[in-house]
Amino acid sequence: MRLLVLGGTHFLGRHVVAAALDRGHDVATFTRGVSGEPPAGVRALHGDRDDPAALPAALHGWMPEIVVDTSCQTRVAARNAAAVLSGVRGYAFVSSLNAYANWPPGPIGPEDGEPTWETDEDEYGPVKAYAEREIRAVVPGRFLTARAGLIVGPDDRVDRLGWWLRRVARGGRVVVPAEGWDQPIAAVDVRDLAGWLVAMAEQGVSGAVNATGPTGMTTLGGLLDLCREVTGGDAEWAPVPEADLLAAGVEPWLHLPLWLPAEVARTAWDVDTTRARELGLPSRPLGRTVADTWAWLQGVDELPPPPHGLSRPGLPADLEAAVLTRG
Ligand SMILES: NC(=O)c1ccc[n+]([C@@H]2O[C@H](COP(=O)([O-])OP(=O)(O)OC[C@H]3O[C@@H](n4cnc5c(N)ncnc54)[C@H](OP(=O)(O)O)[C@@H]3O)[C@@H](O)[C@H]2O)c1
Structure with missing residues (x-):
């Protein structure tokens, strides 16, 4: 056609x-x-x-x-x-x-x-x-x-999963949201x-x-564990309570991509996808998505800016250091 x-x-x-x-x-x-x-x-x-x-x-x-x-x-x-x-x-x-x-x-x-x-x-x-x-x-x-x-996968210039992959690959103590770790998420x-x-x-x-993917297909912690597995880094999770993250000025979703404060996260990730499943929207294993995104990133020298005026996600180094020092 x-x-x-x-x-x-x-x-x-x-x-x-x-x-x-x-x-x-x-x-x-x-x-x-x-x-x-x-x-x-x-x-x-x-x-x-x-x-x-x-x-x-x-x-x-x-x-x-x-x-x-x-x-x-x-x-x-x-x-x-x-x-x-x-x-x-x-x-x-x-x-x-x-x-x-x-x-x-x-x-x-x-x-x-x-x-x-x-x-x-x-x-x-x-x-x-x-x-x-x-x-x-x-x-x-x-x-x-x-x-x-x-939406995640290769060619993603919005770079939410991509940022986590690069950060986890760098290793060391990685700031993660304490309450957000077990939060079911979907992509x-x-x-x-x-x-x-x-x-x-x-x-x-x-x-x-x-x-989107089926509710409960993974958790934020499950996704980050996959990132560590795929990149082979020695990242050590440093869970920081939500109140401390917010007090330090860490912006949900932007500075720690895919993290939302617990009260919002509980309902925001709760999306009925019955019709998507009935209509055959596939959901390949997340490990494959993570691995393919990492493989794609290996060949990218410099990402183009995110579309629609979106800000580049990620935790600035000084903010990360400040949060880790407080902990
Ligand atoms: N990323 C997510 O997690 C997420 C979640 C929910 C929904 N969405 C939606 O998913 C879609 C993602 O689309 P995408 O990944 O294909 O990328 P996109 O960045 O939204 O689309 C950009 C494409 O549209 C063209 N374009 C932009 N402005 C144009 C204009 N004024 N006239 C004609 N063409 C124009 C661009 O080419 P040129 O620059 O050459 O014009 C490029 O090919 C978007 O609709 C977004 O809102 C994304």
């Missing part, structure tokens, strides 16, 4: 392109062309999706049959896609758990029972929720919105999500899906 990837040159989009080529599709990507190009064999279409004239001009009569949309970050981008792509037979849209008005802290039950943002701020969650509504309205019954949780491997998005678009599946 003629498959258009909106995005397609970064992390998730790149893996969507690989999956689509594997499945024999005639693939086009639509990006500004400022941060890389898709692999050979793909029609690299260029333009800014915030410009209403750009997508029709780039398509130039090549109309896709199915779409995977990984790059929608603005209201106007959603409206522009809706104006051009109403004729497709399947549209898989990448949204986020942030589309839910009460997440975080959650918990998130089955998709249909959970309200999404209806406000008009240009924040990430409200924009994703608006985009879902805007595009669904033009492809009713053929629009799937994947409300993704934490989806970028390759599992990418292949599944292509399959969902092919089949024209509709509706919302909490697109």
